[in-house]
Amino acid sequence: MKRFIKFTWGFLVCILLVLSTACTGKSAGSEKLYLYNWTYYTPDELVAKFEKETGIDVIIDNFASNEEMFAKVMAGGNKGYDILFPSSDYTQIMIKLGLLSELDHEKLPNLSYISPLIREKATYDPDFSYSVPYFMGSSGIAVNTQRVDGAYERSWAIFSDARFAGRMSLLDDMREVMGAALKHLGFEGNTTDKEQLALAAKLINEEWKPNIVKFDSESFGKAFSRGEFVVVHAYPENVFAELPRETWSSIDFFIPEEGGMMYIDNMVIPSSAKNKDNAHTFINFIHDPKNYALFLDAFGFPPTTNTGAQQYMSNKDFFFSVEDLANSDNIQDLGAELEIYNQLWQTIRYEQ
Template sequence: MKKIPVMAAALSAALLSVVMLTTFSGCAKKPKLYLYNWTYYTPDSVLRQFEKENNCEIIYDTFASNEELYAKLLSGGTGYDLVFPSGDYVSIMIKQNMLEKIDKSKLSNLVNIDPMVLQKATYDPKMEYSVPYYFGAAGIAVNTARVPQYEKSWSIFGRSDLQGKMTMLDDMREVLGDALVHLGYSVNTANPAEIAAARDLVNSAWKPNLIKFDAEAFGKGFADEDFWVVQGYAEVVYEEISEEQKKNTAFFIPPEGGPAYIDSMCLLKGAKNVDLAYKFIDFIHRPEIYAEFTDYFGFPATANIPARQLKKVTPYYQAEELTNVELKDDMGENLTLYDDAWLTIRVGD
C-alpha cells in the first residue's frame, strides 16, 4: 500500500471535510413544506413531483375529521404551512384569526377554478383565505345485481324489502341533511320543526331498514356483499370492490341534492414556508396535475375546468351531479338542534 505524505494526507482530509460539510449543510438547508391534510387525499406521485421540481421535502401529516384538525391546531399543533379544512371549518378558522390572507398575485392558476364552486363557497367566495382543493359529496352505492330496480333518491333507504342490507353514514349532518333535502328543506335549516321532521323521517322510515350507521367499514361491507345499498363516498367503495364487481355497482348523488363539502387549501397563521406553500397551491391547480390527482381517486375534476379535458380515467360520478347539493355551514349555536335530533336517532328517546 502506497504511503501518503503527511502534508498530502492533511490536505486530503481537509478537502474531504469541506466536501462533507458542504454536502450535509446542503441537506440541512433543503426547504421543507409542512402539510396537514386528510388521509389519502393527495397521490404520492403528485407529492414527489412537487418535491423534485422545487428541490424540497414535504412533511405530510394527516387527520380523519375536521374536528381532529381543529382540536390539534387549538392545542398548539402548529408548525404547519398548509391545512385542508372543509368549508364550515374554514369559516370558523377565519373568525378566529387562524388563517393568513391569500396573496392572489402569487397564484397564476386561480383562473382554472370553476366559478360554480366559488359561488357555492359562500364562506369565502373571493378566496381571501382559502383556495378550493376539491368539491364533492357523499352519495349512494347500489349493488345492481342484488337491487336491479331502484329510484335515484334518498327514499331508497325507506325500502323495507332491503331491510338488513343497507347502511348510512354515522354522521349527523350527512344523515339529517339527506332527510332534510328529501323533505324539501335546506341542509342548513335552523327551523326546529324542519329538523324534527327530518329526525322523524330517519327514525320511522329509514333507520328500521338499516343494519347500522357506519362511516368506516361500509366500503368493505359492500365489497363482501353484506350490504347492498350504502350511503358513502365513491372512492371508498371503489377502493374495496374488484374489477368484476364494478360492472354491477352504480354510484349516484340523488338529483334532489344533499350535503356537500369543499375542502380548501389554507395558509395557516404564522406559516414559515410561505413561498413554498404558494407554489404548492398553484401546482395543484396546474391542469395536468389536477387531472392526475382526480384520476387517482376516481373523482371528477370538480374544481378545475381545464383539467377535465386531460383526464384519462372515467370518474365514478359526474360533476353535474353536484348541481343541487348544498354546502354544510357552520351552524354556531343552532348546532345543538342537530345534536339533540341525532341523539334520538342514535340512542333513542
C-alpha cells in the same frame, strides 16, 4: 374529508424514507414546506414532481378528521405548518377566529381554473381570500343491481323501501344523514329551522331507521363488497376501492336528484406559517391543470374542481360529475345552532 383514500406501497416507502431523512435526497439546508393533510390525500407522484421542479422539500403530517386537525390548531400545535387542509365548515370557523393568513392572489394565477360551481358553493369564503379549494366531492347512494329485483327509486326514498329492510346502511354522520332527510323533504341542508329539523328526524326515525342494519361510516365499503348490504349511503371511493373493476358496472352509484350534502376540502395558510411564499407556490402548483390531473387520477376522482384538468386525465370513468352536485348543499358551520342537530341526533342514533 372523512373519505377513505386507497394508499400505495410507494407512499409507505416514502414515509419510511422520510423518517430516515433520505426520501428526497436533498440537503438539510434546502427550503421546506410543512403540510398537515388528511391521511393518504397527497399523491406521492405529485409531491416528487413539486420537489423536483422547485427544490423545496415537502414534509407531511396527517390527520384523520377535521376535529383532530382543529384540536391541534387550537392547542397551538399548528405553528410548524405552512398549509392545512380543512373542510369548508372548519375553514369557516378558522376564518372567523382569525387563524388564517390572507392569500396573495398575484401568486396564485391558477385560481382561474377553479370551477364555477365551487365559486357558487363556497359561501364561507366567496372570494377565496383565505382558502383555495383542494377537492369538491359528495356522498350518495350505492346499489348492487345484481341483488335487486325490480325497479327502485333513485332518491333518498330508497331507505323507506321495505324490500331492502335488513340490507341497508346509513352513514354514521349527523350532518350527512340529517342533511339527506332535509334535502329529500325539500329543505335546505344547513337549515336551523326547528320545525323542518323535527320533520327530518321524524322521517329518519319512522321510515328509514327501521329498514337499516346500522349507521356505519367505517366498514360499509367492505360490508357492501361482501354482500352484507345491498344499498348503502356512501362515499363512492369507499365502495369502489373494495370491488374489482370488472364488477363496477353492476353498481349503481348516484347522488339523488334532490341533492345531498357535499364537501369542499381546502388549502389554507395558517397565520403562524413560516414559509408562506413556498405555500403559495405549492397551492398554485396543485391547480396547474396537468398537475391537478395527476391528483385526480391518483384517487379516481372526477374533475369537479379544476376546469382545465380533464383533458390531461388518464381516467375517463367517473363515479359522478360536477353536474350531479348542482342541487347539493355544502356543509356549513352552524355555530351554536348545531346543538339543535345534536339533540335530535340523540333520538335518531341512540333511542329505540
